[in-house]
Amino acid sequence: MTKALTKTLPFFTxxxxxxxxxxxxxxxxxxxxxxxxxxxxxxxGFWAVLQACYSMDRPVLPTxxxxxxxxxxxxxxxxxTSPRNFLLQAAYTAQTxxxxxxxGLAFGIALAAAIVHSxxxxxxxxxWVIGSQTIPILAIAPMVVVALGNIxxxxxxxxxxxxxxxSFFPITVGMVKGLRSPDTMQLDLxxxxxxxxxxxxxxxxxxxxxxxxxxxxxxxxxxxxTGAIVAELxxxxxxxxxxxxxxxSYYGQTMMMWDALLLASMLAxxxxxxxxxxxxxxxxxxxxxx
Amino acid sequence: xSGEACAALAVLLGLAARFLLANHQALSGIFAIVAAALSLxxxxxxxxxxxxxxRILCPVLFGLTLIWAWEMLVIGLNVxxxxxxxxxxxxxxxxxxxxxxxxxxxxxxxxxxxxxYAIGCGTGFLTALAIDRSLFLQRGLTPLAxxxxxxxxxxxxxxxxxxxxxxxxxxxxxxxxxxVFPMLVNTQAGLHxAGAMEHDLxxxxxxxxxxxxxxxxxxxxxxxxxxxxxxNSTLALIGAVVAEFFGTPTRGMGFRIxxxxxxxxxxxxxxxxxxxxxxxxxxxxxLALCERRVTFWHPSFHKRS
Numbered sequence: 001m002t003k004a005l006t007k008t009l010p011f012f013t014x015x016x017x018x019x020x021x022x023x024x025x026x027x028x029x030x031x032x033x034x035x036x037x038x039x040x041x042x043x044x045g046f047w048a049v050l051q052a053c054y055s056m057d058r059p060v061l062p063t064x065x066x067x068x069x070x071x072x073x074x075x076x077x078x079x080x081t082s083p084r085n086f087l088l089q090a091a092y093t094a095q096t097x098x099x100x101x102x103x104g105l106a107f108g109i110a111l112a113a114a115i116v117h118s119x120x121x122x123x124x125x126x127x128w129v130i131g132s133q134t135i136p137i138l139a140i141a142p143m144v145v146v147a148l149g150n151i152x153x154x155x156x157x158x159x160x161x162x163x164x165x166x167s168f169f170p171i172t173v174g175m176v177k178g179l180r181s182p183d184t185m186q187l188d189l190x191x192x193x194x195x196x197x198x199x200x201x202x203x204x205x206x207x208x209x210x211x212x213x214x215x216x217x218x219x220x221x222x223x224x225x226t227g228a229i230v231a232e233l234x235x236x237x238x239x240x241x242x243x244x245x246x247x248x249s250y251y252g253q254t255m256m257m258w259d260a261l262l263l264a265s266m267l268a269x270x271x272x273x274x275x276x277x278x279x280x281x282x283x284x285x286x287x288x289x290x
Numbered sequence: 291x292s293g294e295a296c297a298a299l300a301v302l303l304g305l306a307a308r309f310l311l312a313n314h315q316a317l318s319g320i321f322a323i324v325a326a327a328l329s330l331x332x333x334x335x336x337x338x339x340x341x342x343x344x345r346i347l348c349p350v351l352f353g354l355t356l357i358w359a360w361e362m363l364v365i366g367l368n369v370x371x372x373x374x375x376x377x378x379x380x381x382x383x384x385x386x387x388x389x390x391x392x393x394x395x396x397x398x399x400x401x402x403x404x405x406x407y408a409i410g411c412g413t414g415f416l417t418a419l420a421i422d423r424s425l426f427l428q429r430g431l432t433p434l435a436x437x438x439x440x441x442x443x444x445x446x447x448x449x450x451x452x453x454x455x456x457x458x459x460x461x462x463x464x465x466x467x468x469x470v471f472p473m474l475v476n477t478q479a480g481l482h483x484a485g486a487m488e489h490d491l492x493x494x495x496x497x498x499x500x501x502x503x504x505x506x507x508x509x510x511x512x513x514x515x516x517x518x519x520x521x522n523s524t525l526a527l528i529g530a531v532v533a534e535f536f537g538t539p540t541r542g543m544g545f546r547i548x549x550x551x552x553x554x555x556x557x558x559x560x561x562x563x564x565x566x567x568x569x570x571x572x573x574x575x576x577l578a579l580c581e582r583r584v585t586f587w588h589p590s591f592h593k594r595s
Contacts, residue, residue: 010430018434029453060452123337123345124352133524135567139531139544143551143559150372218440226442233535242445249448249536257448265441272440 019064027053029060062255067262070255083239090263092240096156096228097221097271100163104220107164108171113201115172116179129172138166141230159231159240166227167220174216178209211290214279218272225268241267293335293344297351300328304358311365322362329355375557383557384564390546391565398543399569401458402530406465411522413466414473415515422481422503432478435471443468447533456539464533469522476518480511513588516581523573527566 027050034052042048054063062070071086078085111129115121141162148158182204190200232242241260248256283290307321333351336344357377363369364376371379384391421427447464454460484507492502534544543562550558 007429010426010428011433012430014427014430014434120333120337123348124333125349127349128353131571135570136524136527136531136563138528139547139566140559140563142535142548143556143563146551146554147373147556150370222440222442226444229442229445230532230535245445245448246536249451252452254449254452257445261442261445261449264445265437268440268442269437 022061023054023063026059026061026063030054030056033060058252058254060254062258067255067258071259071262074259086241086244086259086263089239089241089244089260090267093225093228093232093242093264094267096159096231096240097163097224097267099156099160100227101167101220101224101271103160103164104167104224105171105217108168108220109175111168112172112175112179115176116205117197126176129169133169133173138227138230141227142233145231159228162231163224163227166223170216170219170223171213174212174219175209178212179205181212182208210282214275214290217275221271221275222268225264225271229264293332293339294347296328296332296335297347300325300332300351301354303328304355308358308361311362315366318366326355326359372554372556375560379557380560380564383555384561387558387561390541390558391561393541394543394546394562395565395569397458397539397541398461398530398534399527402461402533402542403465403526405458406462406530407469407522407526409462410466410469410526411473411519414470414518415477417470418474418477418481419503421478423499428478432475435475438471439475444529444532447536450533451537456537458542461530461533461538461542465526465529468525468529472521472525473515473518476514476521477511480514481507483507483514484510512585513581516577516585520574520577520581523577524570527570527573531566 030053031049034056035049037056038044038048038052053059054066056062059066074084074086080088082088111125115126115129144162144165145158148154148161179201186204186208187200190204195203228240229242229245232240233246241264244260245257245264248254248260279290303321303325307318307325310318310321329351333348333355336348336351360374361376361378364374375383417431421431444464446467447460450460450463450467454463488506488510489502492506497505531544531547534542535548538545543566546562547559550556550562
């Protein structure tokens, strides 16, 4: 009990302080506009201004309760098929992120396996894989969507392609490290068993690499949600959280932007949670370590 | 035949194939096949030898081959320009639009990225130092920082524009928010890097808290801090470019990419991406150089030299 408390109490204290600071900031940021919009015949004074600050339609900084109630409103007061329902938009983004992530995972692992087994690939491709991490790849997202749209690929495919492209780099780098992590002793043992290349891969390299796969997967997940949102920007703002974000920014709908952001964060945290759960299960199956 | 000679021949034949492509396609095709084969043979040779020269030449040759194949395929197969412009067109666009691109670079990199990066990294570093003595705050802020680094922080861009205006300060704000938490987490972890033995030694010298911090703990934290600086340099560029997709005055790399791709001027888009890639790689390289200077004692640099 006390151990759990020393872990959670600081976090919740910090969160509490953040929320209090949020309300204070909302007062100071919204006050100029709120005062201008107030009914001149109505009540005045600090409390009236405070109330006005926390109940504006288009606040500069909405309060957490406004954000949550707008989210509640969009989820429960509109049918699931309505584009105004944020769950539908989040589902589109989740679909893009997960599809892209699967592509990136499959391609990243395949490339890592090829690099580990081929000296030529290792020498020539690997520096580019590492170097490409210094390049703002995300910047080409809208262009890829437009270019693929020109030859008839619209909808999920170009967006998933971007997410896949973004997420395969950390996975390749992590998996190359992981597949190389067995030491000489272990590899010699496999040789003394007269194991084939496939057996060495399946029984030694692959299991050992799992310790490296999960950290890279977490990086890839964070990238994939960002990538999915950015990929949704140039498609003419139709579907997805990114489109809602852009629409909110065009029409000055502050709450819409914050709700899109909140759901995107929850999506990222949910995916991270799934990765952690997978890691936990594997760890338990292997008796406490990876 | 050595790998280097093979590579040189491949480059010559490749160039010849490119120049013959317009008028003598059959001959160009033969040249191209021979050049591609020579390049593969050369890569095989180079991968086997273990000299410093071949370690550099190998990726360079591979990159050249890739760009060359892109050029040959795009022109040879008549790939539409709006799908993928050939590298030669991109190089030409880079040359012709140097002025515009320099303006974009100034707006995005020299203003938004540098300011945001300095503010974000500085704040993260100072916060980590400030909460160094409070275990409570460290325990509270670390999960928050981890949570934020999993979030799509660039999404804050439209909100930042609403607060800080259309020009570069709003982009700098996004960059600062993106970079602050990685720096905080890494500095914090770095400050715990020094071992108990070293701490005991400092105590036996009667060193004060500040002395221990400056002489032992900060130097020991440097590898982690540089880790964050390098990670943040990439994040900062991405953040600034993507933030510009949401609105900016009529210059900036993100603005250029989004407007020119909508106008189908893909050569300028690719030229902008080339500039961004160069800026990203060069700043990463400079940071790596500084890292080597500052943390020369770290084991990861011993093996190489």
